[in-house]
Amino acid sequence: MAAIIWTVASFLIITMKSLAVNHKKEEFELCVTHSYGRKDLSNHNLTEVPTGLSLNTQYLDLSHNKLSRLESDALVGFPQLCFLKLNNNTIQYISPMAFLHSSGIKVLSISNNLLTTIPDLSLPHLRILDMSGNLFSSYKLGSSFANLTNLTVLMLGGPNIKEIKLGDFACLSNTSLNHLSLDSDLQQYESGALAQIQSLQEITLIMSFCQRFDMFKAIAMDLNQTETTAIRLNPFLPRYCQISSDPFEGFKGAQFLRRIIFVDSWFNTSVMVKLLENVFQSTLEELSFIDIVYYEDTADGVQFYPTHNQTVHLRSLSFNGVRHLQYSYPKINISVTYFSQLAYLKFSGTGMNISPCNLISDIPSLMMLDLSNNLLSDDGFWWPACSYTKVFPALRQLWLSHNRFVYLSFISRKTQQMMALESLDLSFNSIQLDGECSWPTHLIELSLSNNNLGNGVFSYLSPHFRRINLSKTGITAITQKDLSSFPNLTHLILSSNGIQVLPMDLHIPTLLSLHVDQNAITSISQEPILGLPRLRHLKAGKNPFSCSCESYWFVTSLSKSLLPDWPVDYTCSTPPSFAGASLEEYKPTKPSCLPWLQASIAVPVVFILVASFSITFYACDGIWYTKMLWVWIWVKRRGHKGAGRLQNTSIRYHAFISYSQHDSTWVDSQLVPRLENVGLSLCVHERDFVPGRWIVDNIISCVEDSYKTLFVLSQNFVQSEWCTYELFFAQHRAISIQDDSLVFILLEPIPASSLPKKFLKLRALLRKQTYLEWPKDERKQQVFWASLRAMLHGADKHIAIKKVATDILDTLPLIADQ
Numbered sequence: 049m050a051a052i053i054w055t056v057a058s059f060l061i062i063t064m065k066s067l068a069v070n071h072k073k074e075e076f077e078l079c080v081t082h083s084y085g086r087k088d089l090s091n092h093n094l095t096e097v098p099t100g101l102s103l104n105t106q107y108l109d110l111s112h113n114k115l116s117r118l119e120s121d122a123l124v125g126f127p128q129l130c131f132l133k134l135n136n137n138t139i140q141y142i143s144p145m146a147f148l149h150s151s152g153i154k155v156l157s158i159s160n161n162l163l164t165t166i167p168d169l170s171l172p173h174l175r176i177l178d179m180s181g182n183l184f185s186s187y188k189l190g191s192s193f194a195n196l197t198n199l200t201v202l203m204l205g206g207p208n209i210k211e212i213k214l215g216d217f218a219c220l221s222n223t224s225l226n227h228l229s230l231d232s233d234l235q236q237y238e239s240g241a242l243a244q245i246q247s248l249q250e251i252t253l254i255m256s257f258c259q260r261f262d263m264f265k266a267i268a269m270d271l272n273q274t275e276t277t278a279i280r281l282n283p284f285l286p287r288y289c290q291i292s293s294d295p296f297e298g299f300k301g302a303q304f305l306r307r308i309i310f311v312d313s314w315f316n317t318s319v320m321v322k323l324l325e326n327v328f329q330s331t332l333e334e335l336s337f338i339d340i341v342y343y344e345d346t347a348d349g350v351q352f353y354p355t356h357n358q359t360v361h362l363r364s365l366s367f368n369g370v371r372h373l374q375y376s377y378p379k380i381n382i383s384v385t386y387f388s389q390l391a392y393l394k395f396s397g398t399g400m401n402i403s404p405c406n407l408i409s410d411i412p413s414l415m416m417l418d419l420s421n422n423l424l425s426d427d428g429f430w431w432p433a434c435s436y437t438k439v440f441p442a443l444r445q446l447w448l449s450h451n452r453f454v455y456l457s458f459i460s461r462k463t464q465q466m467m468a469l470e471s472l473d474l475s476f477n478s479i480q481l482d483g484e485c486s487w488p489t490h491l492i493e494l495s496l497s498n499n500n501l502g503n504g505v506f507s508y509l510s511p512h513f514r515r516i517n518l519s520k521t522g523i524t525a526i527t528q529k530d531l532s533s534f535p536n537l538t539h540l541i542l543s544s545n546g547i548q549v550l551p552m553d554l555h556i557p558t559l560l561s562l563h564v565d566q567n568a569i570t571s572i573s574q575e576p577i578l579g580l581p582r583l584r585h586l587k588a589g590k591n592p593f594s595c596s597c598e599s600y601w602f603v604t605s606l607s608k609s610l611l612p613d614w615p616v617d618y619t620c621s622t623p624p625s626f627a628g629a630s631l632e633e634y635k636p637t638k639p640s641c642l643p644w645l646q647a648s649i650a651v652p653v654v655f656i657l658v659a660s661f662s663i664t665f666y667a668c669d670g671i672w673y674t675k676m677l678w679v680w681i682w683v684k685r686r687g688h689k690g691a692g693r694l695q696n697t698s699i700r701y702h703a704f705i706s707y708s709q710h711d712s713t714w715v716d717s718q719l720v721p722r723l724e725n726v727g728l729s730l731c732v733h734e735r736d737f738v739p740g741r742w743i744v745d746n747i748i749s750c751v752e753d754s755y756k757t758l759f760v761l762s763q764n765f766v767q768s769e770w771c772t773y774e775l776f777f778a779q780h781r782a783i784s785i786q787d788d789s790l791v792f793i794l795l796e797p798i799p800a801s802s803l804p805k806k807f808l809k810l811r812a813l814l815r816k817q818t819y820l821e822w823p824k825d826e827r828k829q830q831v832f833w834a835s836l837r838a839m840l841h842g843a844d845k846h847i848a849i850k851k852v853a854t855d856i857l858d859t860l861p862l863i864a865d866q
Contacts, residue, residue, distance in 0.1 A: 079130030205231025268298030349379030589617025708764035
């Protein structure tokens with residue numbers, strides 16, 4: 049016989065919240081697939097369902113408002129609605145057609161309203177329905193509930209319901225309902241009422257059975273017919289309930305009952321002994337106490353000595369929140385041999401500061417021990433008064449979270465005594481990295497979450513660990529060097545830290561699951577994921593993702609089957625134009641985000657553009673224009689340097705003759721003799737160009753020193769490059785000094801359309817300006833020479849020279865600026 053002395057601080061009263069059945073999280077994940085599909089309008093003082101909301105709304109929370117009615121057109125604008133919360137309003141009426149346009153609803157909560165009758169619902173996909181806390185006077189369900197074939201969870205009740213009648217749940221006989229919750233001040237139960245729900249597996253009874261234990265026995269018998277396996281009683285016994293009979297007699301005949309949960313009940317020593325007597329005679333496997341009050345009404349506490357030799361099936365015993373109001377330690381004397389099959393034991397929220405090691409360490413079958421949310425310290429759990437030569441022979445999992453443990457090195461040494469320990473939870477403590485740790489090789493899972501440890505924590509862990517939880521431990525960076533110390537790592541949780549990037553050289557070939565959600569990661573590239581070839585589970589939501597090309601691979605190529613929280617928890621943080629948008633909505637184009645593809649497109653495009661430009665450049669005499677541009681720049685520079693040279697200039701020639709070398713015979717034999725014989729001075733390049741001087745300089749000088757420039761036009765002239773230079777400079781001079789110094793002689797007919805594109809200006813001049821044509825008739829030639837001489841003698845030579853020099857001097861700065 050082993051004795052347990054359960055130490056509780058005399059002044060401490062611990063209150064724990066009830067662990068209600070929570071299906072809503074599961075259904076929320078089932079219904080909501082997009083963050084923009086969720087709309088929370090709770091506590092908005094609404095008097096009716098708002099209009100104008102998104103047609104994509106999947107989750108709509110209208111709880112805690114002032115809605116009083118739900119008319120037939122109230123939900124017209126929500127074709128994709130799946131999750132609807134209308135609880136805590138003042139709803140008195142729901143139209144039978146209210147859900148006609150939102151028939152896809154799977155979760156509906158209309159609890160805590162003012163409904164007096166259970167409404168008819170036409171929701172074929174409904175999975176969870178909560179109608180508790182209304183003003184119903186009966187549990188009688190209408191015929192429409194027979195069509196709710198997918199209904200699995202139903203919560204009903206209200207303060208006005210006093211009885212359960214035989215036909216109340218008859219319409220649920222062919223549904224898939226497996227969990228029923230009833231909340232009322234029940235006074236009467238008609239046998240057989242619950243037996244009609246053939247699929248029922250779990251029932252929650254939020255009602256007191258004080259002095260009505262026969263009614264509970266009748267309910268238990270009906271639940272045995274439906275083969276219900278779990279009962280949740282809240283509260284079963286209220287405070288100061290006077291008990292004159294066995295309140296748990298109904299458990300004796302429950303052949304299929306496997307789990308009982310007592311919530312917010314009152315237990316004394318006598319009641320606890322009666323419960324143990326019935327448990328030992330039942331097929332019960334799990335027994336839980338949540339937020340109970342316990343006090344001793346006998347001096348010796350619980351003294352339990354079974355008189356029969358019967359195998360106890362109990363495999364799980366849980367105390368989650370115990371208030372002990374007496375100023376003494378509770379005492380329980382019971383032989384551990386009766387718990388030969390007990391595998392799970394939980395004492396959480398009990399105020400325990402010293403573990404009952406002499407009892408629990410000797411339970412031979414104990415595999416899981418939960419001592420979370422207590423006041424245990426390092427010495428409180430490994431109590432010096434206990435013998436630890438042979439402890440926890442079968443213990444696999446140990447939960448010590450939410451306690452006062454500090455020294456990690458001390459804990460690591462103590463776990464060496466637990467020869468079967470595989471998993472240890474030290475989250476929510478005050479753990480310090482105080483020295484070298486010595487972990488047992490059989491310990492493969494460790495949780496240190498919610499301890500301020502920092503980046504150095506990896507060097508204090510065991511290379512034998514396969515599962516490591518370091519969420520919210522102050523880690524800001526991880527490296528491949530840190531993680532390479534764990535060759536067998538399969539699960540790594542790094543949630544809620546300050547990690548900004550995953551290392552590019554990340555390589556953990558054994559890793560199956562990685563959690564990096566709620567960090568500071570802006571993008572996840574392909575390289576780290578390639579280093580995790582066996583990855584099956586990646587949780588990376590609630591990070592400040594960047595909707596840019598950095599996320600292109602993650603959005604377009606990563607298999608979303610790896611992401612259990614996709615796409616609800618993935619939103620954009622930057623750029624501002626995408627802030628708050630779902631990452632799933634970001635649709636980058638392939639060319640805009642892949643450099644190699646951009647290059648493969650850009651190179652041909654650039655080649656085509658360059659080729660097109662080159663062809664156009666050549667076809668339009670671009671080479672010639674480039675040369676002219678260079679000469680023009682040189683002329684401008686020359687003009688800046690020689691701006692004062694024209695102050696003393698004088699006209700030396702009546703005309704500068706520009707002609708092609710192929711026309712030199714006509715020029716030498718006809719033009720030059722005819723003009724010089726009448727006293728005109730001419731500048732001829734073959735005779736008057738300064739030897740050794742650059743040809744362009746000679747051309748410019750002769751043009752500037754001549755009153756007229758006489759062009760002998762022919763097909764040869766058009767083909768001559770130097771002739772085009774002479775025409776260019778003479779034309780520029782004529783424009784600069786605003787005179788008519790150009791004289792054209794057509795030695796042979798030249799159609800304007802036959803001129804090359806670079807002679808566009810010459811085309812215009814030939815159309816606008818008078819020119820002389822060389823006639824073949826000798827009589828007409830006399831007129832030609834007379835006209836040419838008149839053009840060259842048109843003004844007094846000295847006056848003309850003076851005027852030209854003055855004009856050039858005045859306009860030279862403008863030429864230089866241009």
